Amino acid sequence: MKILILGGNFNNAGGTERVGSMLANGLSKEGYDIVLASILCGDKPFFPINKGIKIISLFNTPGRALYRTPHTIHKIRALLKEERIDTLIVVETMSVLFTLPATIGLPVTHICWEHFNFNNDLGKAGRRLARQLAARYCDAVVTLTERDKQYWLKGTQHKSQITAIANPCPYPPQDYIEKENTKTVLAIGRLTQIKGFDLLLEAWIHVNQSMPDWKLVIVGEGDDRANLTEFVIENKLADSVELVGNTTDVSKYYREAEIFCLSSRYEGFGMVLIEALAFGLPIVSFDCEVGPAEILEDTGSILVPQNDISEFALSLIDLMQDDERRKMISIKSKEKAKIYQPENIIDQWVSLLESLS
Incomplete structure (x- = not known):
């Protein structure tokens, strides 16, 4: 199976980029063929990426992708075809506004990976719209908690499979360390x-x-x-x-x-x-x-x-x-x-x- 993990900009050092990179590495280790793509920049991911993972940036200069929506949709669709992608994992719900039209008619399994609280749209009407579209038209929506999954089930006209998968921890449980009463x-x-x-x-x-x-x-x-x-x-x-x-x-x-x-x-x-x-x-x-x-x-x-x-x-x-x-x-x-x-x-x-x- 060939999987495209699409994020905003994997050059960034944020939590979303970190867990997106960890997912790419983990699935690659399991034998999946992984393409890691950023909409803006992303040519030099901040977090380590396993060898064998293809790194792609749709646009190499910073800017507002929403100002060039048709071009972004075209780029994503062309990438899906060129790489013969079987499954698309969208790392940010807002990007569903690009990926849904880009996947029309293509034999691509479409997964939306939500990273925010359903009850908070961060002041963007586009995010509310993207969530409703994802619930109705994506093959699956992945939330980070069971509570948020319930909000999706209650708050959308969903036809997709909505499931909760937590983020992975970048640290193993640590051995006991005798601390000097640091207070x-x-x-x-x-x-x-x-x-x-x-x-x-x-x-x-x-x-x-x-x-x-x-x-x-x-x-x-x-x-x-x-x-x-x-x-x-x-x-x-x-x-x-x-x-x-x-x-x-x-x-x-x-x-x-x-x-x-x-x-x-x-x-x-x-x-x-x-x-x-x-x-x-x-x-x-x-x-x-x-x-x-x-x-x-x-x-x-x-x-x-x-x-x-x-x-x-x-x-x-x-x-x-x-x-x-x-x-x-x-x-x-x-x-x-x-x-x-x-x-x-x-x-x-x-x-x-x-x-x-």
Whole structure:
């Protein structure tokens, strides 16, 4: 079977590009003939790609593909024919607006891979339309969680097979590491309104008052850096909060932390949560849609009602004060992380592909 995995731009270093690359590598290892294509650029993927995978970019200069929709559709259709593709996996639902017309009349199995929360269209009417079209006309829609699958089933006039397959974790469960009582809480993500670091810093004011010897490390970069920095200074948190920016070695921060927290207003899945599980970190997370509840189930980690800043702070303080609880959660976390190992996730993809062939 020859499979085309089509994304926006695999030169980017985002989570979608990472799991798309992992899927390409995993399916290639299983013996599938893989073509990895980007609509814009993508000629030099950021994440490692196995030898034998063909890398293609439809357009080699940055730009807005939507401004040249007919040309994009033509390019995709020509690629499908030229490479004699059997199965097309579209990595972003919006791209279905290109791929549905491109596949008309072709003997191609069409899979839409959703990476966002169904209830959040990111302010784009095109995404709402693309989801409805995907549910009705694609051969399968893959969501990242069971909860999101249910939203698709209830919110679309679907004829396609809608199934939930989680993202794979890039880290295996880590061996036990004796930590030097670092008293560090870790948060990772883009510094944007979606990720809720403003809420986290509000909670940290209360945490810092009760546990002044603990520190908060936030890894990531984004448009909200200036506002977050100003908040830290105004509330005299500079001694206990560090905004470290982007890093090429995020595993270092997982190893050094004692607690992980997620303050997002919403998530499509929550890759950082399954990464934190692999490092055995106890987690405090808002119970936002749609990933945390499923990921943290049976781990002992703490789900806090969405936007409840006071409860978030109290939950962090409780964990900080309970060494034994943190150790118990750590064991359960690494056990849960096994579910998200690439070999298990790829097996689910293989089962889906074979069921559609």
